[in-house]
Amino acid sequence: MKHIIFPAFITIALFACSKKNNKTSTPEIPSTVTATVPEVYKKIYGATSITSDGTYITIKSKGLPDHTSPYYATTNSLYENFSGTTFAGATFSKNPNSISEKTYTFKIPLDPKVAVSHQATPLGPIGVSLNGVPFFNQYAGPNQPLTNEIVSFDKYWGHPAPGGMYHYHVEPLFLTTVKASKSALLGYLLDGFPVYGPEEFGVAVDESKLDIYHGHTNPTTEYPNGIYHYHITNKDPYINGNGYYGTPGTISQ
Template structure:
C-alpha cells in the first residue's frame, strides 16, 4: 500500500512538472505579436515584426489614378486628368517610387511629453501612401497647396513622394467614411471622418486630433485619430504617443 502511494505521489509530481514546463514554453512565445490589423495596410510591400515594433515597407505609389502619373512609366494605366470639383493647379512634380520603412510601436502608449509631427511622412495609410501633417514646406499653412491636391486629395512633393494631408477619398470611397484608414508613427490608428453614422468635428477631438473609444477593430477601446474636413485634418498639436521612425 505504501509503495503504491509513493508511485502515485511521484507520478503526480512528474505530471505537475510536465504541465509547468508546457506552460513555460507557451509563455516564451508571447513575444510574437498578432500583425493581422497591420496587414490591412494592403499597399505595403511587407509587414513584419522587429521586437516591439511593426515594420511596414512601402513604395508610396498610389493604387488609384492621378494627374501626377503623367509622364511616368505607369502613365498608360494610371494617368487620369483632373476630374474633381473646383479649381486645380497641378504642381510640377511627377510620382516617383519610394523605399519607405515605417517602424511603429506594436503597443502604443501615451507620451508623457508630446512631440510635434515632422515634415514628411507622419504615418501610413492602407494603400501605403504616407500621411503628411497640416503644414506646407517651411511650416506655413497648407492654404496655397490645397489647389494642387488631385481628385483623390493627394499630391507629390518635390522628390515625387505622393502623400495625403487630408481625407484620402479613394480609401473612404472603398472602405467607408468610418473605416480604419491607417496608422500614425506613434502606432495609434487613424479613422475616417465619420463615427456611429455622424460626422466627427474638430471640437469633439482633443488637441492631438483624437479621442478614446471602442471601434469595430478595437472593441475594448483605443485612442485613435480622426480625419476631419477642416484644418488640421489628420493630426493636431503632435503625436499622442511616442513616435517610431520612418526612413526613405
C-alpha cells in the first residue's frame, strides 16, 4: 500500500470503515493529496487536502476531532458525557465553549531548517496533529500557565477555545493510545519539524536531554537518517518550549 502514487488532484473518496479501535488497520489518508507530497505527510489523516509547491506543504483541515468529546453538540454522534478525572488527575470541569468546524490552512516548510533567531510561539495554532486538530502552546494567555485550563481537558486531553476552536496543549491521548502510539509521529509544528510522543522506540523520553525548544536530533522511524524533532511529555512545556526551533510557515483560519 505504501507505494501507491496518487495522481495530482485526484480526489479519493473517503469511505467509512469501522476501524476506530484497530491500530493495525490500513492508515486513513487525506481526501486529496498531490503526487509531490512525500509519504510521511499523508499520515495527517485528518487533513482535507495536502499539497506541495516544492517549498511548502499546505495542509487544510476542519479541525474537528475524530474522537468523542463532551464539547460536541449532544446531537452529534461523537458527543460523550464526561465525569471523573482528566489530565494530571484534575477533576473535570467543562468550559462554556463547544466544538465548531474551522477552515485551517497550515503552510509549513518542506525542508525545515534551524532558525537564526528563534521566534516565540503565539497563542492559537502552532502546528497540526494527525487528525487535523491544531496544537497550541503551553500558555492559557500571555505568559499565563495552563493551570486553570487543565480541568477542562476532555478524556483525550483537548478542549475548545471561545469560538469553537478545538485544540491540544498536551499529549493528544486519542492519537497516542488509540490511533497510533506513544512513540509515534503525531504531527508537525509550523516550522516543519515533526512532533513525536512521550516515548522514543518504546522508551520514555528523558526530558532533561531535550533542549529549550523541547526537542533533539535523533533518527526516527520516519526519518532514519535523523532529524530534529519535538517530543510531547506530560510536564510543562508539554509540546514545545522556548519558541520554534525553525522558522515557522503560516497558519490561516
